[in-house]
Ligand SMILES: Nc1ncnc2c1ncn2[C@@H]1O[C@H](COP(=O)(O)OP(=O)(O)O)[C@@H](O)[C@H]1O
């Protein structure tokens with residue numbers, strides 16, 4: 036293992052900071068329960084101190100009785116009320132603790148909801164570039180999955196620690212009244228345990244930190260082995276055993292790391308325990324000696340030793356609890372970083388289509404976060420209202436990347452974007468203006484209506500408008516044949532769910548874009564899964580279907596592209612040619628070469644058939 040990096044070490048303020056953070060969360064989630072739970076801990080602590088004082092009184096009476104110094108009734112007369120008081124304290128304490136446990140459960144559920152909601156809020160607000168960053172995924176994954184329940188662990192720990200500390204304090208106060216000179220010894224006996232807890236916390240924090248990516252890879256492998264989308268290919272290839280083997284390999288790292296750190300913990304704890312107990316034994320010996328020398332009376336000695344016992348038990352408890360929160364603190368740190376302002380962005384607004392007269396990009400340069408080479412290298416493109424513009428180019432030439440920038444999902448590294456002639460200062464403006472059908476659009480495993488109406492999430496889903504959008508996308512016929520029409524859930528994973536063919540899914544994605552009704556439509560290879568007839572029909576009716584809109588069409592089918600008002604040819608991240616089909620053919624450049632290659636392939640196929 037490499038030397039510990041600063042990032043996987045806890046800092047001094049982390050523990051306190053996390054405690055305060057969790058208390059604030061709990062306060063916001065359910066302050067009533069928090070107050071009840073903490074109040075009961077306080078009451079319990081006071082009760083324990085009371086019992087200690089009663090023990091001293093009782094022991095005093097017993098000693099007096101034993102020596103036969105009191106009258107027959109005098110001593111027992113005090114013992115009975117004292118015992119009655121102790122029993123009463125016990126009953127009340129038991130009921131209060133039951134109430135606290137009940138409220139703690141409620142607090143746990145509310146806290147879980149509150150915290151998960153914070154994470155989901157931050158995750159859905161995060162801008163797309165964050166999703167290119169492995170560190171972000173580590174934090175997100177830990178925040179979403181692992182921290183589920185962690186705040187509850189911490190609050191439970193805090194409550195237990197509070198109880199132990201309060202009891203310790205109350206016992207110390209009782210001590211002060213009886214044998215103040217024992218306090219420093221009690222404090223010394225606590226030190227080894229607290230030091231061991233500190234070391235354990237650091238070690239488990241470091242381990243969790245180092246394993247974060249490992250766990251993410253494992254989760255991905257698990258998805259490959261259990262996911263429905265992956266099931267057919269994994270079986271066709273017979274990938275199962277290989278995937279499991281990899282998963283085992285990844286898991287071995289976690290098991291080994293856990294065994295190593297737990298062995299170290301055990302050694303440290305055993306040493307701490309022996310050291311702490313040695314102090315306690317020394318103190319017991321000292322008290323014995325003091326009693327022998329008649330410097331302390333028996334009742335005080337008994338009460339003092341009971342107090343020391345209580346105190347050292349509490350210290351061990353606090354030590355154990357604090358040692359276990361290393362992972363939780365890590366998750367909470369991520370949570371705090373997550374819910375912080377750095378990731379937050381303006382929520383996508385957009386109540387309706389914005390005005391769109393033109394969009395122009397000048398000298399766009401872009402590189403993906405963490406990549407060395409730029410993907411776009413000085414791109415100039417322009418779109419005016421009502422135009423159909425095509426973008427062609429080989430795989431990896433930057434077409435999808437350009438689409439994402441024009442749709443306001445990535446800010447360009449340099450260059451200018453002009454919307455209606457004015458520089459775009461907020462990418463959210465571009466998102467409001469555009470509707471994108473991505474090459475790898477999402478297949479929502481939800482009802483058909485959702486799949487379409489998600490195009491405009493700001494408004495209530497409108498079934499008529501959805502049906503209209505489906506009609507324009509050519510999706511109406513197959514949707515109406517589904518058993519529950521627009522209410523059919525599109526996944527076999529859910530009861531009464533149905534599934535669609537690739538082309539049908541693509542039509543739904545198109546319907547979603549129609550439903551969005553944005554003035555600037557980006558279609559990234561929107562017909563890759565459609566049959567030739569459907570594609571022909573879509574492109575043939577494009578001007579009618581998108582009347583008044585501006586369309587950016589990315590396609591490899593030159594038969595579809597040739598009707599565009601203007602064609603941009605992208606190569607290696609730059610526009611190498613642009614113009615109408617006729618102009619580009621006349622240039623006999625890159626476009627003409629690509630067009631002729633494809634046309635020749637079709638002609639060959641035709642001659643082969645005839
Ligand atoms: N998220 C990403 N992170 C890093 N590089 C990427 C990412 N997406 C695409 N690329 C790279 O950017 C280049 C252009 O990709 P893309 O715009 O998808 O091309 P096209 O759509 O023209 O096929 C490719 O070399 C690809 O490897």
Ligand SMILES: [Mg+2]
Pocket residue numbers: 434435436474559
């Ligand atoms: Mg692409």
